Amino acid sequence: xxxxxxxxxxxxxxSALCFLLYTPTFSQIRVGSGTISGDFSFNGxxxxxxxxxGAREVDSKVRGNAWxxxxxxxxxxxxxARYEFYLYPLIDFQDIHYQGQGLTYFFADYKNNFxxxxxxxxxxxxxxxxxxxxxxxxxxxxxxxxxxxxxxxTPWKGIQVKGVWGIERHNFNFxxxxxxxxxxxxxxxxxxxxxxxxxxxxxxxxxxxxxxVSRFEKTDDKMFNIYIDTLKYYDYYNNHAIxxxxxxxxxxxxxxxxxxxAENIPQNVATWATRLNFGIKGFRFxxxxxxxxxxxxxxxxxxxxxxxxxxxxxxxxxKGLGVSASFLRADNMDFRAQxxxxxxYAALMLNYIPxxxxxxxxxxxxxxxxxxxxxxxxxxQAQVNYQIPxxxxxxxxxxxxxxxxxxxxxxxxxxxVPLADTIGTVTGTEGYTSRFFGFGxxxxxxxxxxxxxxxxxxxxxxxxxxxxxxxxxxxxxxTGMLKGNHIxxxxxxxxxxxxxxxxENQYLIINKKNNLEDKDxxxxxxxxxxxxxxxxxxxxxxxxxxxxxxxxxxxxxxAVAFVYKTTRIALNFxxxxxxxxxxGGVCRTVPASYGVGLSVTTSF
Numbered sequence: 001x002x003x004x005x006x007x008x009x010x011x012x013x014x015s016a017l018c019f020l021l022y023t024p025t026f027s028q029i030r031v032g033s034g035t036i037s038g039d040f041s042f043n044g045x046x047x048x049x050x051x052x053x054g055a056r057e058v059d060s061k062v063r064g065n066a067w068x069x070x071x072x073x074x075x076x077x078x079x080x081a082r083y084e085f086y087l088y089p090l091i092d093f094q095d096i097h098y099q100g101q102g103l104t105y106f107f108a109d110y111k112n113n114f115x116x117x118x119x120x121x122x123x124x125x126x127x128x129x130x131x132x133x134x135x136x137x138x139x140x141x142x143x144x145x146x147x148x149x150x151x152x153x154t155p156w157k158g159i160q161v162k163g164v165w166g167i168e169r170h171n172f173n174f175x176x177x178x179x180x181x182x183x184x185x186x187x188x189x190x191x192x193x194x195x196x197x198x199x200x201x202x203x204x205x206x207x208x209x210x211x212x213v214s215r216f217e218k219t220d221d222k223m224f225n226i227y228i229d230t231l232k233y234y235d236y237y238n239n240h241a242i243x244x245x246x247x248x249x250x251x252x253x254x255x256x257x258x259x260x261x262a263e264n265i266p267q268n269v270a271t272w273a274t275r276l277n278f279g280i281k282g283f284r285f286x287x288x289x290x291x292x293x294x295x296x297x298x299x300x301x302x303x304x305x306x307x308x309x310x311x312x313x314x315x316x317x318x319k320g321l322g323v324s325a326s327f328l329r330a331d332n333m334d335f336r337a338q339x340x341x342x343x344x345y346a347a348l349m350l351n352y353i354p355x356x357x358x359x360x361x362x363x364x365x366x367x368x369x370x371x372x373x374x375x376x377x378x379x380x381q382a383q384v385n386y387q388i389p390x391x392x393x394x395x396x397x398x399x400x401x402x403x404x405x406x407x408x409x410x411x412x413x414x415x416x417v418p419l420a421d422t423i424g425t426v427t428g429t430e431g432y433t434s435r436f437f438g439f440g441x442x443x444x445x446x447x448x449x450x451x452x453x454x455x456x457x458x459x460x461x462x463x464x465x466x467x468x469x470x471x472x473x474x475x476x477x478x479t480g481m482l483k484g485n486h487i488x489x490x491x492x493x494x495x496x497x498x499x500x501x502x503x504e505n506q507y508l509i510i511n512k513k514n515n516l517e518d519k520d521x522x523x524x525x526x527x528x529x530x531x532x533x534x535x536x537x538x539x540x541x542x543x544x545x546x547x548x549x550x551x552x553x554x555x556x557x558x559a560v561a562f563v564y565k566t567t568r569i570a571l572n573f574x575x576x577x578x579x580x581x582x583x584g585g586v587c588r589t590v591p592a593s594y595g596v597g598l599s600v601t602t603s604f
Contacts, residue, residue, distance in 0.1 A: 028604060034074030039603035041138070042066040045090055047595045053553055053575055054592040056091075061595075063088045067138075069105075081106040086172070092581075092590050096345060098141040100172025105145060116152040121145045124164055126187040126211035129352030130290035130309050130333070131271045134168065137583055142346050145169045146183065147176065158194030162187040168337040170348055181217035181337050183350060205279040214270045215350060217339060222260040222302055227424035229253055260302060260428050269295045271307075271335060271351070287312040290333070290351075296428075297339035300332055300375055303431030307332035309353060309374075322385040326356040331412055331434060334374040343375075345588040355585025356381045357407035357447060363526045363544065364508040365486055367577070368471040370409065370445040372585030378439055379409030398455040407447045413438030443481070446470040463490040465506075473516060476580055476589075480516040485509040488526075497534075504528040510548060522548025536563050544577060553577075567602040 029036040044064030049057040064085075071080035082105035089099050107120035123145055126132040136143040148166020155161070164185045167176050189209035193199040199206060230252050248255050273290035292307035308331050315324035330353045334343055341348040353374040358381065360366055384404040388395035414432040426432065449467030456462070467486040473479055488506035495501065508524040510516075528542035537560070544555040557574030578592040 031072070032074070034072055034077075036070060036072050037604060038068065038070040038080075039601070040066075040068045041599070041601045043090065043597070043599040045593070045595050045597040047091065047593060050575065050592075050594040052551070053555065053594065054578055055575070055594040056591065058091055060088050063090050063094075065089050065093060067104075076112050077108075077110050079106075079108045091593065092588075093141045095591065096141050096171075096347070096588060098171050102172070102174070104143070104169070104172070104174075111152075114154060116150075118150040119148075121147050121169070122150050122164075122166075124150060124162070125352075126162070126185065126213070127209055127273055127275045128286075128288045128311055128354065130288055130311065131211045131213045131273045131335075131351055132164070132183075132185050132187075133350075133352035134164075135352075137586070140346065140581065140583055140586060140588055142586070143169055143171075144346070144349060148182075156195070158191040160189050160191075168348060168350065170337070181215065183213065183215050183337060185211065185213035187211040203281050205277065205284075207277040208275070210272070210274045212270065212272045213350065214268055215335070215337060216268050217337070219262045219265040219267055219339070221262050222265065222296075222427075224258050224260070224302070224425060224427040225255070226258040226427070227253055227255055227422075229422050258423075258428060260296065265296055265302075265339075266294065269293060269335075282317045283315070285312075285314045292333060292335060295332075295335065295339070297334070297336065298341060299334040299336070299343040300431070301425070302427045303332075303429060305332050305431040305433075307335070309333045311354070311356070313356070320387040320389065323383070325380065325382040327380045328354075328356050328409075329378045329412075329436070330372070330374050330376070332375055332431075346586050353377075353585070355582075357409070357445065357585075358383060358405045358449075359584065362465070362486070362488065362506055363528075363542075364488075364506045364524050365467060365469070366582070367579045368469060368482065368484075369580065369582035369587065370407075370447075370471075370585060371475045371580070371582060371587040373409075373411070373444065373475075376412045376414075376440075377409050377444060378412060378437070379407065379445075381405070381407040396454060396456065401453040402450065404450045405447065406449075407445070409444045409446075411440035411442045411444060413440045442472065443470055444472045444475065449486070459494050461492040461494075465489065473520065475587075478517055478520065480514060480520070482516060482520070483511060483514055484523075500532045500534065502528075502530040502532070504530075504542075512548070519549070519551075522546055522550075524548070537561070538563075542574075546577075566604065568600070570597075570599045572597045 042064060047058050047061045047063065049055055067082055067084040069080065069082045071078060081103060084104045085101045086093060086099055087101045093099065105121045107118060107122055109116065109118045123136065124132065124134050134144050134146045136145065146164060146166035146168055148164065150164045153161045167179055167182050187209065189207060192206040192208065193204055227248065269292065271290060271292040273288055275288035278285045288311050290309045294304040294306055296302035296304055310329045313324065313326040315322065333351065333353055335351045337348040337350055353372045355370050355372040357370050386402045388400040390399040391397060394400065412434045414434050416426065416432045417430045420426040420429045420431065447467055447469050451463055451465040453463040465488045469484050469486060471482040473482060486506065486508050491503045493501045506526040510521065510523050512521065514521060525545045525547055528540060530538065530540040532538045539560045541558045546553045555575040555577050557572060559570060559572035561568060561570040573596045575594045576592060579590055580587045581590045
């Protein structure tokens with residue numbers, strides 16, 4: 001038997017064994033007066049190299065991610081643990097160094113009406129997350145849990161105070177004794193409507209809150225290359241004790257190595273935020289402002305400028321109509337547990353700067369999702385949802401739903417400090433200044449779109465969609481501005497109460513004059529056909545076709561899924577294009593792949 005066949009058989013045997021072991025026929029396990037619950041997941045793939053799409057040869061073709069969660073609950077006490085097996089992970093997880101195995105999460109928690117105490121690993125968020133968001137997202141390979149302690153106190157109705165202290169998880173690096181960093185935080189929230197009955201009696205919700213987070217990390221001297229005019233900036237040159245330098249062809253200009261001494265790099269970096277939530281009847285407003293003290297780090301080239309972020313949103317809804325608008329500005333707010341962490345994705349990220357643009361599940365638009373830029377972005381989003389009334393000539397028997405959307409984001413308007421221009425680097429300086437509401441000249445993302453959804457009768461439903469997008473390819477580490485028209489429809493035919501067919505068709509029309517790299521040029525077509533036997537079977541076939549490109553590549557895929565109670569098994573075969581995977585504005589690169597995939601998830 002060949003080695004590849006042996007690996008394939010092992011792959012499916014392991015998958016079947018996992019399924020048999022962890023597919024329960026019960027909802028929960030009773031242990032005395034308590035219960036045990038949990039969930040299990042396995043996601044594996046057999047990789048086939050394909051040079052036409054860039055699917056690379058891998059050293060181990062059979063790979064998989066698996067984990068098992070177990071939780072015990074008895075009254076106010078709960079405890080749990082998670083085992084992860086990512087020793088031979090899917091290649092996109094290996095690329096971000098999410099690789100290893102072991103007991104990666106455990107906790108014990110007790111709570112009553114007054115206090116909640118947690119020890120071990122935990123997840124937490126303060127407000128909108130601008131100062132602290134310890135969370136996980138399995139699809140992105142993110143687990144930013146904190147190992148330490150948390151206390152929540154509710155001394156009075158409507159008042160909650162939280163305190164946390166811990167070390168943030170970094171993939172499978174669990175040697176916490178050698179870690180030089182830790183995070184501490186406090187958060188308080190006052191629900192005034194709960195404290196003042198007259199407010200709630202009049203339909204008013206009013207909450208104010210604030211948070212403070214401090215990261216501590218020991219530091220060493222930082223070295224960097226600079227060019228200095230020794231006549232204008234002799235004091236700077238002298239104070240930084242630069243002893244080794246090379247002359248340049250410019251008078252009085254030298255090339256040398258600068259040093260930011262450890263004593264000038266803050267070991268304690270503090271952030272704080274204040275927030276307000278207000279609602280009355282159909283109107284709601286949420287706002288949060290955060291500020292961070294000087295935090296020289298890898299992502300900002302070690303500058304001393306303070307960071308700040310403002311997030312505001314307002315909405316109004318009534319029968320048949322909903323209107324919402326949001327504004328976001330973030331400046332130098334990349335806040336991580338370690339200052340030297342690479343900003344490639346969200347590992348070691350302590351806070352969260354959300355993306356307020358509309359999130360799409362459409363395949364072609366998803367390939368160009370906006371990645372939130374914590375170190376420099378300003379933009380706004382507005383959306384209108386309207387339902388044409390039922391049983392009217394235009395609305396039809398079931399009514400017609402219309403959604404209009406607009407979003408636009410720019411970089412910041414920056415003026416670099418004179419010293420940065422003179423020495424040829426922002427490192428070690430204040431970096432730049434920026435007007436708070438100043439939009440930079442570089443457009444990062446724009447989306448103008450609408451969709452119309454209408455049910456014609458009990459069998460037929462149609463959705464039409466259109467979007468015009470501008471997408472700056474710098475968000476994917478490339479060059480050029482993508483300008484595209486996205487047109488599509490989704491047609492559903494409900495055969496009966498159990499059987500249904502769904503057809504999805506999308507076009508992304510990209511003008512050939514776009515200044516893109518060759519492999520990104522050209523229009524796309526995506527088609528998907530799904531047949532479902534509710535609630536157990538789902539069968540889909542799809543294809544992405546880069547028909548506007550010289551190579552005219554296809555990315556076909558076929559999948560079948562079976563659902564039984566709380567267990568789902570899915571098998572797929574096909575190709576995936578290289579691109580990005582985004583969830584809520586947090587993105588990571590996904591390599592091209594080709595092969596057979598199997599996933600099993602279950603809970604009990």
